[in-house]
Amino acid sequence: MAEQGASSLSLSEDWPAHPDPILALNRMGSFDWDLDAGLVHMDAQAHRIFDVTPEEYDGRPDLLGDRLLRSDRERLDSLVARTMKDGRENYGGYVRVRRRSGTFRWTYVQGYIRRDDTGRPRRIIGIIRDATEELDESVARRERAARDTARREWTNVVEAATTALARAHTVQDVIDVVKDTHGLALLGARSLVLGLVEGDRIRLVAEGPEGASVPGTRVTRVDEPYPMSEAVRTLAPRFIESPEDFAERYPVLWPHLTGLGITSAAYLPLIAHARPIGGMGLLYSDRRGFSPEERDLLISLGSSIAQSLQRAMLYEREKDLAQGLQQAMLPRTIPSVPGADVAVRYRSGYAYGSLGRDIGGDWYDLIPLPGDRVGAVIGDVQGHDTHAAAIMGQLRIVLRAYAAEGHAPATVMARSSVFLHELDTDRFATCLYAEADLSTGAVQLVRAGHIDPLVRKDDGCHRVVVEGGLPLGLSAEFDSLEYPVGTMELGPGQSLVLCTDGLIEWPGTDLDDGMRTLIESVVEGPEDAEQLADRLIDLAEERGSDDDVALLVLRRRGPGEAVARRPDPAAQGPAPSRP
Structure with a gap:
């Protein structure tokens, strides 16, 4: 043998x-x-x-x-x-x-x-x-190589997601990062669900692909027998290793998943400041179980998502508060003016990361005056904080009061400067006040450190050079309250454009270049005041400046010209502005 x-x-x-x-x-x-x-x-x-x-x-x-x-x-x-x-x-x-x-x-x-x-x-x-030992070792090598490759891929996905999450400003930005199908494919997940805690409930805000959530689970209670609820309730992840494990631990949910080929799942609590703000579920159809390294990576991903969500929620809450405060300081409605079409816009340059402190003091106003006259105001208080917004509100009210009392434009500006100085705020403000007689087209202009206005005529758009005085507050402090008055004529069909410097200043551009670009935009823009204002504010939005923009367009109508259709102020919200 x-x-x-x-x-x-x-x-x-x-x-x-x-x-x-x-x-x-x-x-x-x-x-x-x-x-x-x-x-x-x-x-x-x-x-x-x-x-x-x-x-x-x-x-x-x-x-x-x-x-x-x-x-x-x-x-x-x-x-x-x-x-x-x-x-x-x-x-x-x-x-x-x-x-x-x-x-x-x-x-x-x-x-x-x-x-x-x-x-x-x-x-x-x-x-x-x-050949058992031979192939076992070969299989083991292949499995180790596959695990190493998968771990690198997962690590790359988590790192890429963390980088993208760092740039996410809003809750929707975070959701877009999480739903990214390329990232899901690399993580190997068949589907994903993301929910946010609202009191004692969890509301799903994202799913990928569309329709991935189980019917009837879009809003669930934290105390219900679901894996996401359990993860949120206990502040601990739930890793489900197999279909048998899923069916045994979550018999209420499992029957809805049996036809989807789900073999394992990971449900992660989203925790910020030791408090659950949501949960995320990743469902797999081609794997059983999770290695310790994979669990650590998923927990790390959940932590990054939670931090980004918390930051985005705080940003949105503070932004809403800041914009609400600023809008409250602006006029709620702009009155109709016989003989003119008026359009106003406001764009917040709210900077991400400022958490509500970066609200500016830009404002506009339109003041009806006796004798077919109207006063148009544009201004900007120094600083970007709630103090600047509060000063802007006070200054707008007193300037409006001085103009309504019948004071001459230079006097209106001088008295407003004294008022601001007496507030003892160490703040100053730039301002431009234009008083127009719509029956004759005569316009008086007073400038306090502000940028010049523009006038659009048949032959193009021109900068109206107005000899100015010191900004409001500073002129009173230095006892220099003389404000020269400039004059011009606004003909029928012509438009006067007043704006703050956020419309001509953006990174990498000086004021002269910005002014030339604005003039070109006005020339190329539509004649209608509302449409022109839309075009100009959209250009500011495209540039993405972090400075506020206030804009007022006053167009004098021609003889017999019909009144331009104006948006319903009630439909526009508390102020006729565009955030």
């Missing part, structure tokens, strides 16, 4: 060794398959590899085939048949042999086909060997 030869082989035996102990020592067996008789002879080592005894093996190849995994048997039969048909002599391949214990052993089968003089296959002589 081969095994006896192997056990008796010693260094003192004659050289070279017999083939039987050589095969046995290398855990190889041999076989001889008589194709005419349909019988396979195997040596003892081959019996051990196939885990059959000589007594129970009768030489029929079907008995050996039954020991193979069905897919491997079909693959091996196809390989042998193809080798014979192609006229080749050798074949080889790996198959799995089922042992008596029910476990499988990887086995390598190699055969040599012997033919007669006509080329007909008559016998197959070959070897078989136990």
Whole structure:
């Protein structure tokens, strides 16, 4: 027997060794398959590899085939048949042999086909060997390499998501980052759901792909038996390793997922300042379980999302508060003026990260005056904070009062400067006041450190140079309350454009270039006051300046010209402005 030869082989035996102990020592067996008789002879080592005894093996190849995994048997039969048909002599391949214990052993089968003089296959002589350790190590290497690759991919996704989340300003920005399908694909998730805590409930705000959420779970209670609710309630992630695990732990939810092929899931609490603000679920259809590294990466991703959500919520809340305060300081409505079309706009340059402190003091106003006259005001209080907005509100009211009392434009400006100085705020304000007689077109202009106005005529747009005085507050402090009055004529169909410097200043551009760009925009813009104001404020929006913009367009109508249709102030909100 081969095994006896192997056990008796010693260094003192004659050289070279017999083939039987050589095969046995290398855990190889041999076989001889008589194709005419349909019988396979195997040596003892081959019996051990196939885990059959000589007594129970009768030489029929079907008995050996039954020991193979069905897919491997079909693959091996196809390989042998193809080798014979192609006229080749050798074949080889790996198959799995089922042992008596029910476990499988990887086995390598190699055969040599012997033919007669006509080329007909008559016998197959070959070897078989136990390849379990060989393939286990190879599989282990491949699995380690796959895990390393997956870990790198997951790490890259988490790092990319964290970078994108750092740039997210609003809750919707965060949702857009989380829903990014490329990131989901790299993480391997089949679908994703994201919910925010609202009192004792969780409301889903995102799902990917669309329709990924289970019907009836868009709003759930924190105390309900759902994995996201449990993660939020306990502040601990829930990793579901298998379908069986899912069905056992969450029997209420699992029936809704059985048709989706879900094999595992991760539900993460979104925690900020030790308080749950939401939860996220990642569902998988091609994996079971999570390695410690994968769990750590998912928890890290959840932490980044929670921090970004908290920051975005605070930003939006403070932004709403800031804009609400600023809008409250602006006039709620702009009165209709016979003989003119007036459009006003306001754009907040709220800077991300300022958390409500970066609100400016830009304002506009339109003051009806006796005798077909109207006063148009544009101004900007120094600073970007709630103090600037509060001063702006007071200054707007007193300037309006001085003008309504019938004071001349220069006096209105001087008295407003004294008022601001007496507030003892250490703030100053730039301002431009234009008083127009719409029956004649005569306009008086007074400028306190503000940028010049523009006038749009048939031959283009021109800058109206107005000799100015010091900004409000400073002129009173330095006892220089003389404000020169400039004059111009606003003809029928012509427009006067007043704005704050946020419309001509943006990074990388000086004031002269900004003014030229504004003039070009006015020339190319529509004649209608509302449409022109829309165009100008949209340009400011496109540039993304972090400075506020206040804008007033006053267009004198021609004789018999119909009144331009104005937006309904009630539909526009508390102020006729565009945030």
